[in-house]
């Protein structure tokens with residue numbers, strides 16, 4: 001691995017021969033992270049076998065779950081998912097409804113669809129056995145360069161880099177490179193640095209699966225985006241950002257795209273037996289394919305006098321709150337149905353709560369349909385007195 005920062009070090013050149021100092025540094029990195037990981041790795045359910053010898057299907061499941069989701073949350077959901085879908089064949093044969101239901105709470109449901117499609121591709125194209133070759137792995141739906149590298153190294157102990165945002169950040173800081181995390185230059189630099197360390201570790205007889213997982217763990221728990229714990233870092237003595245006080249400025253901040261605002265008007269209809277009216281979202285966009293209380297959405301505020309979520313006229317206001325996703329601010333208004341007989345539109349169905357609990361639901365809809373202490377007016381009953389409940393959520397000024 002070559003180190004670089006303009007004016008003080010030689011630039012890192014793709015494919016450039018590494019100096020003796022670089023080779024010594026690579027060896028030191030691989031030795032230190034391997035020792036650190038062996039002693040400090042978190043106990044997580046997908047680490048039931050050592051890196052390099054794991055079931056590739058299980059690596060695929062855990063890696064897709066871990067994308068943009070905290071390990072603690074994945075640790076809660078992973079065992080139940082594996083119990084229900086223990087191999088690619090079981091997952092390929094499952095209904096998408098069941099897959100989404102087991103994915104509930106992990107967010108980013110597109111990943112669940114990719115995983116389902118991946119299982120079908122493994123069955124159809126590879127006879128149910130995950131390929132070893134990184135190029136073939138990348139041909140599977142939902143498997144990009146990072147996931148292919150993770151499967152190749154963690155399951156087959158092949159010297160493939162697995163460079164996610166965490167690992168990129170570690171290398172940018174180690175090298176003192178003030179690049180933004182998701183730029184092609186940063187990813188190329190981190191990929192080459194990681195490959196270089198893997199080559200060095202192989203010479204020392206340390207498996208690439210162990211090195212990759214150690215680097216990922218280091219970025220997730222020590223070399224964190226803000227306030228990295230350099231005093232506990234095994235690489236502190238090698239790190240240019242630490243030495244030069246640049247940990248706050250590397251990686252360079254990315255210009256955040258402004259969030260979109262969506263207005264959502266939801267009707268919570270509950271019949272005399274306690275069943276809720278629900279509908280399934282379309283296959284594209286936010287919360288694709290998940291179930292919800294009938295909801296209409298618009299970039300502009302919605303007039304309840306004209307909106308008809310699921311064919312139902314909104315009545316008493318039950319709640320209003322703001323739900324933040326990574327890219328959107330969703331301003332929810334939840335109403336009971338207006339007085340009168342409810343005639344749902346096609347696609348809206350009455351379902352009992354135990355059945356709804358097994359459907360794929362976003363966390364916000366789970367709260368509206370099952371967890372929230374909202375009092376929807378029972379269908380076909382007298383309308384209760386208007387009683388605007390105080391919001392349980394902070395609603396910023398528009």
Ligand code: SF4
Nearest residue numbers: 223228230233236239
């Ligand atoms: S010393 Fe600090 S900045 Fe450098 S790799 Fe370790 S945690 Fe990250």
